[in-house]
Amino acid sequence: MPSPLGPLDGRPFAAVVFDMDGTLIDSTAVVVRSWIRWAQEHDVDPRRLQGFHGVPAAAIVAELLPGPRHQDALRRITELELADTDGIEVLPGAAEALAALAPAHSAIATSCTAPLAAARIEASGLKAPEVLVTADDVERGKPHPDPFLLASRRLGVDPAHCLVVEDAPGGLAAARAAGCATLAVVTTTPREELGDAADAVVTDLSHVVFSRTGGGVLVSPAPPGSR
Template identity: 75%
Template sequence: MPSPLAPLHGRAFAAVIFDMDGTLIDSIPVVIRSWVRWAQEHGLEPERLQGFHGVPAAAIVADLLPPHRHESALSRINELELADTDGITVLPGAAEALAALAPDRCAIATSCSTPLAEVRIEATGLRVPRVVVTADDVERGKPHPDPFLLAAERLGVDAERCLVVEDAPGGLTAARAAGCATLAVTTTTPRHELVADAIVENLGDVAFTHSPQGGGVLVSSRSR
């Protein structure tokens, strides 16, 4: 049986850009608790939240509530999420992936705000790349390409030479729009809903190495 990473074999990437929630860390219990409570407080059925995974909070609020309620509603969901880190864990292979990559060869591009990203990273003790792009850094978040374009720019590389690792359909849409190659993990989304160059269960299936010739980052299957 061919490796699920076969479409990426032989390609040397200038850098790897990781999504955070659902890709590097498991924050789903926190996200569910916070957003369900928020929805109930704002008179919304929690089912209205479906389909927003990976979308910045401001965009979700704007989609669900009238303009005059946006500011207070966004402030409230930020308050709820910042106060809750119970149960956040590092996903399999995430720490090893970040440790294997040189600081100028990896980045995080997340839909979290900067304070929320800092709180969740601190809760896990995960090693932080030099470049972290959050929803506060871009005018348009995922599914627009801006977060990945900015991450590549801050790394000093072309986005077309980057590999994006994502768990959410919206994030993969953003990565493709930025011209990046894509690797999906099935940590939060069924495989059949993910469109990517390669799909694996989690980062525990992936090994990142630097090309001996200095040509970039290579991707291969990791034996468990």
């Protein structure tokens, strides 16, 4: 019977780079509340917010409100998101995945700014890896490859030997552009929208097990009944 992980099963990786929101933590309600309020305050049709999941806030604001209103609008969404962390939770399997890869075989590459990433990590209680790449660290965020290229460089590994775990098409595109292998989780995006963009797709991180061997990091299907 074919493995649900396809070409990823049994392939050794030097490290794993995780997206944060929607991959390791559930912040969907917070994100929706903040951006809906922002849209209402700035006379932006909330329907225009669709399709931006995983894109840095600065790029979203620049697309929706170019020109002289940009800086004030960006400052406002930053305020709203930093002020609202109620209900953020660690997603299934996320803590176990990071623990299995600690201390030096994983990183987070997020479209959040550094202050927002810190606030959400603290609110979730997640024990984050030492390498954390945020929107403040790169000139171009996802869907450009820069976040994953920087994460792999800070880990000291070749991007071609990295596995990226993502929940959004834009993040998967960024990982592919960086030359990384990709594993998608179906936490915020329908499976049919992820299949062609990823090497493999699973429901969430509780469906896989990460292990470290002499040859590197392996990802395998979780045993039946373990979830």
